Amino acid sequence: MSDPSVRLLTVSAAAVVLFGLLGGVVAAVQSQMMGQFEQRVGMMAGTAANFIVGAVVMVVILLAIRGPTLAEWGEVPPYLxxxxxxxxxxxxxxxxxxxxVGVLAGSMLLVxxxxxxxxxxxHFGWFGASVREVxxxxxxxxxxxxxxxxLVLR
Incomplete structure (x- = not known):
C-alpha cells in the first residue's frame, strides 16, 4: 500500500494544475468577451460591467458560504x-x-x-511573496x- 501523504501531495498538485488550466481557459473566454464589450460600449463601461456582475456574484457566494466575518475583514492590511x-x-x-489584436496576441502580451x-x-519578495531567486x-x-x-504579434 502506498503512503497516503504522497497520494495527497499528488492529488493536491493535480488540483493546482487543473485549477490553473481552468483559469487560463476562462481567461481566454473572458478576454474575448471584454473585447466585445469594448467594441460595443467602450472599455470603461465594459470594465464596470465586469466588476459589477462579479461583485454581485461574489457577494452571493460569500453569503452562501458564510465567510469571512467583519473581524476577519478588519485584519486585512488596507493596501491589499x-x-x-x-x-x-x-x-x-x-x-x-x-x-x-485578437485573443491570442492580446493574451500573449498580457501573459x-x-x-x-x-x-x-x-525574486525580490515584493508584496509579501516568498523569495524565489531568478x-x-x-x-x-x-x-x-x-x-x-x-512571433505571435507579427
Missing part, C-alpha cells in the same frame, strides 16, 4: 484592497488589447508581461516568452 484597482487595469487592458512581472516580484533557466523561459510574443 488596492488589488481591486489593479483588477481594473487588468480588465481594461484586456478589453483594449483583445479588441485590437508575457504577467510572468515577467511575477519573476521580478518573486535562475538562468527562468531567464531563458522569459526570453522564450518574449520571443513567442514577438
Amino acid at each position: 484592497f488596492l488589488a481591486g484597482v489593479t483588477g481594473i487595469v487588468i480588465i481594461s487592458s484586456i478589453a483594449f488589447t483583445v479588441s485590437r 508575457t508581461a504577467q510572468l515577467t512581472g511575477g519573476t521580478i516580484i518573486d 535562475s538562468l533557466t527562468k531567464l531563458l523561459g522569459i526570453m522564450f516568452l518574449i520571443l513567442g510574443a514577438r
Whole structure:
C-alpha cells in the first residue's frame, strides 16, 4: 500500500494544475468577451460591467458560504484592497488589447508581461511573496516568452 501523504501531495498538485488550466481557459473566454464589450460600449463601461456582475456574484457566494466575518475583514492590511484597482487595469487592458489584436496576441502580451512581472516580484519578495531567486533557466523561459510574443504579434 502506498503512503497516503504522497497520494495527497499528488492529488493536491493535480488540483493546482487543473485549477490553473481552468483559469487560463476562462481567461481566454473572458478576454474575448471584454473585447466585445469594448467594441460595443467602450472599455470603461465594459470594465464596470465586469466588476459589477462579479461583485454581485461574489457577494452571493460569500453569503452562501458564510465567510469571512467583519473581524476577519478588519485584519486585512488596507493596501491589499488596492488589488481591486489593479483588477481594473487588468480588465481594461484586456478589453483594449483583445479588441485590437485578437485573443491570442492580446493574451500573449498580457501573459508575457504577467510572468515577467511575477519573476521580478518573486525574486525580490515584493508584496509579501516568498523569495524565489531568478535562475538562468527562468531567464531563458522569459526570453522564450518574449520571443513567442514577438512571433505571435507579427
